Amino acid sequence: MNKTLTRNFAAIAVCLALCMILAACSADLSLPDPNRASNPLIFGPEQRLGDNEKNPSTPFLRYSPDGRLFAIWTEDHDIPWPQGAQSPTHQHRSGDMTASPMRNAMLAWSADGGKTWSPPVRVNSNTEAVQGEENGPKVAFSADKRTYVVWSIPGEKGDKTRANIRFAMDDGKGRFTPAQTLNEVKDTARFPIIETAPDGTLLVAWIDRRIDGPKPRQLYLMRLSPAGKALTKNYQVGEGLCECCKLGIAFADGGKTVYMVDREVDGNKIRNHVLRKSTDSAQTFGAPVEINNDGWQVPSCPHSGPSIGRDSRGQLHVSWFTLGRSEQEAGIYYSVSKDDGKSFAPRQLVQANTAPETLYATLAVGNDDRVYLAWSNLDNDNKAQIYTRILAADGRTWSPVQQLSRAKGNAGRPVLALMKDQLHVAWTETDGEDSRIVLRSAKVEQ
Amino acid sequence: MKKKNHRRLFPSIRAAALRSLLCCAVVLVFTSAIGWAQHVQHGTQSSAPNVGTAAIDFDLRSMDGSSVGLATFRGKPLMMNFFASWCDPCREEMPLINEIAARSGKDGYAVLGIAVEDSRAAIMQYAQEAKLVFPIGLDLNSTVKRAYRIFGPPATFFIDAQGTIRDVVIGPMTAERAREGLKKAGATL
Numbered sequence: 001m002n003k004t005l006t007r008n009f010a011a012i013a014v015c016l017a018l019c020m021i022l023a024a025c026s027a028d029l030s031l032p033d034p035n036r037a038s039n040p041l042i043f044g045p046e047q048r049l050g051d052n053e054k055n056p057s058t059p060f061l062r063y064s065p066d067g068r069l070f071a072i073w074t075e076d077h078d079i080p081w082p083q084g085a086q087s088p089t090h091q092h093r094s095g096d097m098t099a100s101p102m103r104n105a106m107l108a109w110s111a112d113g114g115k116t117w118s119p120p121v122r123v124n125s126n127t128e129a130v131q132g133e134e135n136g137p138k139v140a141f142s143a144d145k146r147t148y149v150v151w152s153i154p155g156e157k158g159d160k161t162r163a164n165i166r167f168a169m170d171d172g173k174g175r176f177t178p179a180q181t182l183n184e185v186k187d188t189a190r191f192p193i194i195e196t197a198p199d200g201t202l203l204v205a206w207i208d209r210r211i212d213g214p215k216p217r218q219l220y221l222m223r224l225s226p227a228g229k230a231l232t233k234n235y236q237v238g239e240g241l242c243e244c245c246k247l248g249i250a251f252a253d254g255g256k257t258v259y260m261v262d263r264e265v266d267g268n269k270i271r272n273h274v275l276r277k278s279t280d281s282a283q284t285f286g287a288p289v290e291i292n293n294d295g296w297q298v299p300s301c302p303h304s305g306p307s308i309g310r311d312s313r314g315q316l317h318v319s320w321f322t323l324g325r326s327e328q329e330a331g332i333y334y335s336v337s338k339d340d341g342k343s344f345a346p347r348q349l350v351q352a353n354t355a356p357e358t359l360y361a362t363l364a365v366g367n368d369d370r371v372y373l374a375w376s377n378l379d380n381d382n383k384a385q386i387y388t389r390i391l392a393a394d395g396r397t398w399s400p401v402q403q404l405s406r407a408k409g410n411a412g413r414p415v416l417a418l419m420k421d422q423l424h425v426a427w428t429e430t431d432g433e434d435s436r437i438v439l440r441s442a443k444v445e446q
Numbered sequence: 447m448k449k450k451n452h453r454r455l456f457p458s459i460r461a462a463a464l465r466s467l468l469c470c471a472v473v474l475v476f477t478s479a480i481g482w483a484q485h486v487q488h489g490t491q492s493s494a495p496n497v498g499t500a501a502i503d504f505d506l507r508s509m510d511g512s513s514v515g516l517a518t519f520r521g522k523p524l525m526m527n528f529f530a531s532w533c534d535p536c537r538e539e540m541p542l543i544n545e546i547a548a549r550s551g552k553d554g555y556a557v558l559g560i561a562v563e564d565s566r567a568a569i570m571q572y573a574q575e576a577k578l579v580f581p582i583g584l585d586l587n588s589t590v591k592r593a594y595r596i597f598g599p600p601a602t603f604f605i606d607a608q609g610t611i612r613d614v615v616i617g618p619m620t621a622e623r624a625r626e627g628l629k630k631a632g633a634t635l
Contacts, residue, residue, distance in 0.1 A: 055565075101571040129571075133532065133563070158575045160568075161534045243534040269617070299617025301533040302598030303563065323597055330597075356595035357588075382592060409587050432586050433566055 038370070038390045038399035041423065041442040047114065049426065049437040050075050050106060057435040058132030059426040061417035064141040068109045069417060069424060072123070072139045072149060073437055074132045077102035101129040101158075105137040105151050113422050114441045123168055125178040128153045131160060131190070132428075133413065134246050134303045134360075140194045140202060142226045146170060150194040150204055155187030161243070163190040165206050169228045182222055184234045185210040189220065191305075193247050198255035200226050203282055205249060205260065207241050208234075216265050217241040221282055237285045238276055240264045245305030248318075252310060258282040259341055261291070261306040261318055269299045273306045273320045277341045291335055292347040294322040302358040309365035311393075316341055317371045319350065319363045327353070332361045332375045336395055350389060351401055354378045364416040364423075368446050369393035374414035374425050379403070384410035386427045390444075404440055405429065411438070421446045495594050497614060501526075501605045502593045506560070506583030509570055514558070514583045516609060523555040523631035524605040525624070528585075528596050530564045531572035535618040536600040540576055543602075546624055547580035555633040558583065562591045562599055604631040 050056025054075040061071050077100065105123040110116060123137070124130055130137060130151050137151035147170040155162035164187060166179040183189035188210040195203050201223050208220040219238035223231040241262050248261040258278040265271050272295070274288035291306070306320040316337040323330040330353035335344040353359060354377055361375035371391040379385045386405040391398055405411040409431030417424045426439040495502055501516055508514045516524070527543050529536035547557035559582040561569040566584055573582060585591050594603065604613040604627035613627035628635060 101565075101567045131532075135532070158571055159537065160532045161537055244532065298598060299535065300596075300598040300600055301530070301535055303530075303532070327595075355592060356597060357592060358597050378592075382589075384588070430586070435565075 038392055038397065039445075040400055040402045041388070041390070041444060043404060043425075043440045043442040045440070047439045047441075049073060049108065049117070049439055050120065052436050054078060055433075055435045056106070056437045057428040057430070058136035058413065059415055059428065059437045059439070060136055060138050061415050061424055061426050061439075062139055062141070063417055063419040064109070064145065064147070065143050066145055067419065068111050069114050069419070069422075070107065070109045070139055070141075070147070071117070071426065071437075071439070072105060072107045072137045074103040074130045074136060074151075075106055076100070077104050077127055101154075102127055103130040103132065104128075105130045105149060107139065107147070107149065114424050114439055121174065121176070123149045123176045123179075124151065124166065125168065125176065128166070128179075129158075131163065134244065134305060135160075135163075135191050136413075138192065138194050140196045142196060142200060144226075146172075146226065148194055148196070148202055148224075148228070149176070150182070150192040152190045152192055152206075157187075159187070161190070162187040162209070165189045165192045165204065167194075167204065167224070167228070177228070182206075182234070183208065183210075183220070191244075191246055193249060195249050195251070197223075197258075197281070198251055199281075201231060201255075202226070202228075203249070203258070205247055207243065207245075207247070207262075208236070209243070211239075215239045217243050219247070219260070219262060219276070219285075223282070235283075237278070237282070238262070238288065240266070240288075242271055242305075244301050244303050246307075248306050248308035250308050250310040250316065252314065256281050258285075259308060259310065259316060260285070261308045261320075263305055263320070264288065268297060270295060270297045271302075271322075272296070273318065273322075275308070275316065275318070275337070275341050275344075289341060289343070291318050291320070291344045292322075292333065294329075294333075294347075295325045296322045297325075298323065304358050304360050307362040309363050309371065311365045311369040311371075312367065313369060314340060315369070315395075317363060317365055317391075318344070319361045319373050319375070321359045321361055321375070323353075327356060330356075330359075332359055332373070332377070334363070334371070334373065334391065345395075350398075351375065351377055351387060355382060357384065360413045362414055362416050364418040366418055366444065366446065367420070370444075372416055372418060372423055372444070374404070374416050374427075376412045376414065376427075383407060384412050386411045386414045386425065388414075388425060405438060407431070407438075409434075418444070495603070495611055497611055499611055501603065501609050501611050502590075503609075504583075504590045504593065506585055506590060508581055508583055509566065509573065514581055516605070518581075519556045519558060519605075520609060521607050523607055523628060523633040525550075525555065525557045525628060525631070526560060526603045526605060527557065527619075528560045528562055528591065528594070528599045528601045530562050530599045531568045532564070533599045537576075539600055539619040540578070542619055542621060542624065544576065544578055544580070546628075547578075550580070553628075553633060553635055555628055555631070556580075560585050560590055562588065562596065602627065604628060606630075606632045
């Protein structure tokens with residue numbers, strides 16, 4: 001009896017061992033990288049940004065040189081219309097059958113790592129339909145604490161695809177200067193980004209359509225002085241861009257080298273992401289280098305652009321969404337260039353799509369060369385949520401996928417800010433006609 | 447004695463081997479099931495609403511707050527167009543879609559717009575600006591977009607009077623494709 005028991009136990013033990021081996025093999029096959037050296041981050045509770053009554057959305061986060069965390073976002077306009085001005089329809093409120101597309105760009109800062117926030121300041125001087133989603137306002141800073149903001153507004157006829165780039169800077173008295181339009185040809189520009197170059201000047205980039213075909217859109221730049229004066233006219237540095245995706249930018253060599261990423265579209269409507277490199281302070285750019293031949297052929301408008309970061313070793317990290325050549329390929333991908341943008345390593349899958357959906361990804365690079373990624377994907381209830389994952393400096397070891405949001409409706413378009421050991425992730429949650437901004441922070445190992 | 451032990455040993459080895467094989471089979475089935483479940487969870491499902499399949503019904507709010515779904519249009523061919531106010535190719539095709547919608551009453555079909563990834567305010571403004579003449583369902587939570595597997599607008603489905611999808615156009619519409627789609631859906635143009 002004892003012998004039989006022993007034999008049975010031995011058989012069960014063998015089976016359990018086999019089970020574990022097979023399970024491990026199965027995990028190996030289903031994950032992009034089995035190594036899990038990085039621990040999941042411990043995020044603090046959810047915080048809200050903006051006035052929830054005004055449907056805040058589309059946050060963008062950035063640390064200023066003095067260590068304050070800034071957030072900029074859009075929310076409904078509720079300021080009375082000036083006398084004599086033509087008013088649009090009533091202010092939007094949930095359940096209200098009239099709605100106004102007028103939105104403000106709101107800016108606030110936190111000096112304690114996002115725990116408490118200053119009262120928000122309205123950036124746009126005019127009443128405007130400040131655009132959000134992939135096209136939301138962005139902020140940059142000078143070394144002497146000046147704040148600069150760019151955003152996009154629809155063109156004269158209300159057309160968001162024939163839009164204008166607006167710029168304002170703080171006036172030193174807690175308010176913002178009247179906005180000026182940067183694109184010299186009216187109703188042609190959108191998806192602006194602004195960066196303070198290491199020399200202190202400002203570089204503004206956007207997608208332009210002043211040459212309206214036969215090639216798709218153009219990449220335009222403009223340089224401004226720290227006082228907000230134009231140092232250059234608008235100038236074209238690239239063409240063939242997809243019409244509806246955000247841009248990414250990174251600097252090196254004191255601003256002499258500039259890297260930009262965007263999504264291109266060719267004559268067959270194949271959309272691949274590319275890197276453009278300048279070695280003359282963004283005056284000219286070399287031929288675009290394909291990050292990966294995803295082969296995503298789509299004649300429609302998936303509204304999701306790439307993200308880039310550069311680490312202390314000079315490696316360039318890029319993340320993006322693609323459907324690839326079939327829905328089974330769809331997901332968030334990552335790649336790295338270790339030769340200064342000449343070529344990219346084979347892409348790594350960060351997370352596959354769980355359902356047919358265009359996803360949004362962003363990344364930030366830490367001082368320790370770790371790469372932090374955040375993106376949206378659908379959960380088991382078919383609701384979009386925010387996820388994060390860390391890639392170790394070895395470029396192979398991934399932390400487990402971590403879900404950050406528990407949105408009742410959908411969560412989308414995450415943004416990241418990283419300073420020393422503080423990581424912040426913000427995103428927009430929508431539920432029907434309501435939206436809100438959620439921020440979560442974590443301490444990261446350095 | 448040795449022989450006896452030998453005889454007893456072999457049946458017990460065979461039994462143990464059988465037990466092991468059985469357990470292995472169970473393990474294989476179990477791990478295959480896990481693998482399949484992971485594939486279903488992480489891969490995309492392939493239940494796309496294709497030509498010849500029944501169009502998935504839904505219930506959305508229109509801009510005036512009334513309910514709109516496929517049932518509203520059952521009994522006549524329907525051209526259902528997914529669009530967004532920020533979408534370039536949508537804006538390019540919209541004059542054509544609107545023109546087709548303007549003729550729909552006379553020609554015995556219907557046109558329905560499904561606004562995706564947009565706010566009601568933005569869509570209302572766009573509808574006014576573009577003078578849209580067809581009803582619009584506000585897919586504010588992206589449920590219909592996901593059901594119809596739309597990765598990016600525009601996309602147009604042509605649905606016959608019985609609710610079966612007869613044609614699909616991903617990307618911008620042309621007059622020829624619209625005519626073809628409507629005919630396939632049973633419209634007499």
